[in-house]
Amino acid sequence: MSIWWSLRLRRDAASVRLARRLFLGTMETAGVDPDITYDLSVALSEACANAVEHGGSGESCEAFRVTAYLDGEMCRIEVADAGPGFPAAVRTRPPCTAPPDAEHGRGLCLIQELADHVTIGTEPGRGGAVVSFDKLLKWREDAPLAAV
Template sequence: MSIWWSLHLRREAASVPLARRLLLGTMETAGVDPEVSYDLAVALGEACANAVEHGGVGGASSGYRVTAYVDGEKCRIEVTDSGPGFARTREIRPARPDAEHGRGLCLIRELADHVHIGSKPGRRGTVVSFDKILKWRDGSPLPAV
């Protein structure tokens, strides 16, 4: 069995906890280990916060999309915005200790098993996708096959 959902959200700070709560509810219902769920929720929050802050030129109305897939032993999450895009040549470096911003992408890389940051061919915007191998609680409705 697999689960997937997709949301189109306004670029507003209030959208970030909404996406996190939906993900955590999905993980709880499926029986995913809470530590894995928490890692995914933090990574999703960082990706959404980046989309809200940097993901468009038309204000909050430009929106962004969050899609989550739970299939077998893996969860994949994609956050897609319509902003100016992410330069492929830009290296992701840890923020300075006194910096107020700049930790999100590094945090996502630490919490997920596989991360891809780029653009969809021929389109504007950035796609942040990340995967994590799932661990299941005993008696989960969707145990790994």
Template sequence: MSIWWSLHLRREAASVPLARRLLLGTMESAGVDPDISYDLSIALTEACANAVEHGGDDVHDPSCEAYRVTAYLDGDQCRIEVTDFGPGFPAGSVRAPLRQAGEDAEHGRGLCLIRELADHVHIANRPGHGGAVVSFDKILKWKTVPSLLPA
């Protein structure tokens, strides 16, 4: 089975649960194991929250008011990509190992959490356009369906 969708969302907090619900609904319809769906939904929530918070503040550039979420379910793999149109990551910080936030910190855990929940993570700036791209994938497991045949 192959499913993909793409959303162009405003950079506002209300857009984050919308993306998450669409992903969870897609996973449920496809028969993905709920634990895998939950992990991916948390990772997506973190990536979207980062795009909302850090996706740009240029009041003269309308593209900074939005971000894009694309999800691909293809065979046994799900790939999610969140792209914003802001300034991107500071030079050199994308390749450096991201450190865990301090115990009392209110911010700084999102990318580390995505790395823990996904199988592969790619974090980069959009070449030549500005903005950041956070993409991650995970191997899918399927719900176990109880047999209807007598044992």
């Protein structure tokens, strides 16, 4: 069983909440283990918050895109914006230099810790940042869409 959805959202804080709620609803309906769902929802929120905060300025950068794929036993999430993208050093391994109680600067590090695989790059042919991450799924026993 495969599920995917894609959203084009405005760059404002309400969009982060909307993306997270839609994702949580999808995962609950599919029957994904709540702990896996929570980890991925936090990572999604961090990626969306980065797109809202750093996704560019001006009228050409008013939106960002979120795409989620549940395919078999894997979930992949991709968040893309039209901002300046990431420096090469961040694309290979984001620096985790922010103190634990900092309110900013830990998002990419949290995503690295919560997901199984993370790719940080630039949207081909368009510029902007792309953060994609995936995680192996676990299912509840009563999961209607569990992979067989």
